[in-house]
Amino acid sequence: MSLSQSASGSGHANAPEAIRVTGLCKTYANGLARSQKKQVLSNLNFQVNRGQSFGIIGPNGAGKTTLVKLLLTVVRPTAGTVRIFGENPEYSHVRARIGYLPERLALPPAATPAEFLKGVCRLKQMKNPDADVERQLARVGMSSDSGKRIKIFSKGMKQRVGLAAALLGTPDLLVLDEPTDGLDPIGRAEFRNIVLEEKQRGATVVLNSHLLSEAERICEAVAILVRGVILRKGLVRDLCTSKTRWRARFAPLSAPVAMSEIGFNETDEPGVYSYETDDPAVLNQSLDAVRNAGALLIELGPELKSLEEVLTEAVGP
Numbered sequence: 001m002s003l004s005q006s007a008s009g010s011g012h013a014n015a016p017e018a019i020r021v022t023g024l025c026k027t028y029a030n031g032l033a034r035s036q037k038k039q040v041l042s043n044l045n046f047q048v049n050r051g052q053s054f055g056i057i058g059p060n061g062a063g064k065t066t067l068v069k070l071l072l073t074v075v076r077p078t079a080g081t082v083r084i085f086g087e088n089p090e091y092s093h094v095r096a097r098i099g100y101l102p103e104r105l106a107l108p109p110a111a112t113p114a115e116f117l118k119g120v121c122r123l124k125q126m127k128n129p130d131a132d133v134e135r136q137l138a139r140v141g142m143s144s145d146s147g148k149r150i151k152i153f154s155k156g157m158k159q160r161v162g163l164a165a166a167l168l169g170t171p172d173l174l175v176l177d178e179p180t181d182g183l184d185p186i187g188r189a190e191f192r193n194i195v196l197e198e199k200q201r202g203a204t205v206v207l208n209s210h211l212l213s214e215a216e217r218i219c220e221a222v223a224i225l226v227r228g229v230i231l232r233k234g235l236v237r238d239l240c241t242s243k244t245r246w247r248a249r250f251a252p253l254s255a256p257v258a259m260s261e262i263g264f265n266e267t268d269e270p271g272v273y274s275y276e277t278d279d280p281a282v283l284n285q286s287l288d289a290v291r292n293a294g295a296l297l298i299e300l301g302p303e304l305k306s307l308e309e310v311l312t313e314a315v316g317p
Contacts, residue, residue, distance in 0.1 A: 017086065018173055018204035019048040019071065024080035026066055026228075040066050041228045044080070048221070050172075053195065053205040055219035055236075057212060057311060062225040064208045065103055068177050071206070072100060084173065096124060099171035103178045103208070105162040109151035113142055113161045116150065120165045129168070136164040139194055141187075155182035163191070167198070174198055177208045192218060212307040216240075222307070224314045231314040239310050242303040246275045246283060249299035256293040262286050274303060 021044050030038040041063045048054040056064045069075045071082055073090045087094050107116060114133055121129030137146050140160040150158065159182045166174060174195075180188045188211075195205055195218055209215050215222060216236060223233040232239060248264060249272050259266070263286050264273035277283050291297060305313075 016050050017047050018050040018052070018084065019046075019054075019206070020081075020083045020086075021046050021071075022081050022083075024067075024070060024082065025078045026063070026070060026075070027078040039228060041070070044225075044230055046223050046230065046233055048204060048206065050085075050204050051199065051202050052221060053199055053207065053219045055215040055222040056206065056208045056225060057210075057215050057222050057307065058225035059311075059315065060210070061227075063228045064225055065177060067225065068103075068175060068206070068208050072098065072175060096169075097172040099166035099168065099174045101159075101162050101166040101174075101176045101179050103181070105158060107150045107158055107161060109149065111150055112147050113137060113150065113164070114146040116161065117165055117168060120168055124169050126169055132168055133164075136167045137161075139167065139197075140164045141190060156184060156187055159183055160187070163194070167194070170201070171203065173204045173206070175206045178210065179207065180209065180211060180214055188214060212311065216307045224311055226315055232310070236307065240305045240307065242305060244276055244278045245303035246277070247299075247301055247303045248273050248275060248287070248297060250290075251296035251298050254294060254296040256290065256295060258293070259290060259295070262289050262293075264290060 024041060024044040025039070026041040027037045027039045030036040044067065056067060058064055066075065070077055071084070071089065073082075073095075082089055084094050085097065089095065089098075111119070114137065117133040117136065118129060121133065126132065134143070134146075137143050140163050142157065142160050142164060145153070145157065150161065153161070159179070163176075163179060166176065180191055183191060192214070195207075199205060205218070207215060207218055219236055221233070221235050222239065223230050225231075247267075252271055255264075255271070255273070259273060263277075264275050266272075267274055275283060275286060277286075287297060287300075
């Protein structure tokens, strides 16, 4: 199932694509012997709808940052194509619609945040940028430090300046590579609020983060990248919803002692039991059995997994 199809339940049905990746491969020469090749990415295919928040997740060395660089034409693919809003991302008018926060952010140490952002505005050929510079610095909590030299800033403060730069000009696509690196919990919460604001105005967000809890909170859909290959992709709610494990809550003191004999196993939460089957008929038979024994069911639903658990399952032993 493609991401555009799987997004039909998330408010993006039939939405035009923001990103389409087809047959994307990247190979580098390996060491001094240039005849030896190292394949970093292999035959990637996915798409992201406009207005969607999409996460690229996977272990270290999976090729996530290389994929981000390919989306932005920082590096060129060995094979395959990338299309942003239906066009080649090398076109300047396409790049002008993208805001980018790189993983390794290099800021001029002698400049102030205001000076740096105005320089970014000149590169983007923005007219009368002062108001936007002030607005974005305020959004990331850097207004009071806008006249200080960047060289005295902490890593988190520099990350905030980089995020403000990515937000300049109200981009249609935000590509954020490890955006919460160096931010404290309050800073991460503020970052999530900014991403939500950007989505509400219609921006598409691509997030590469090793913090799976952040990706789980922000992203509607993800691609799990492992050793250069996409192992799983789809809506977070679909990937994190078990197809075989069920969670049943019973009224206090109503569950019979022999619940485990019927297949319901106690959890750490009082009154909550787990049940494993992929057959709804079997589940209903067992529910009938415990209800006939006096148990009062008050809640039933599929067991939910974290993205960390999904990633661990995908990677395997």
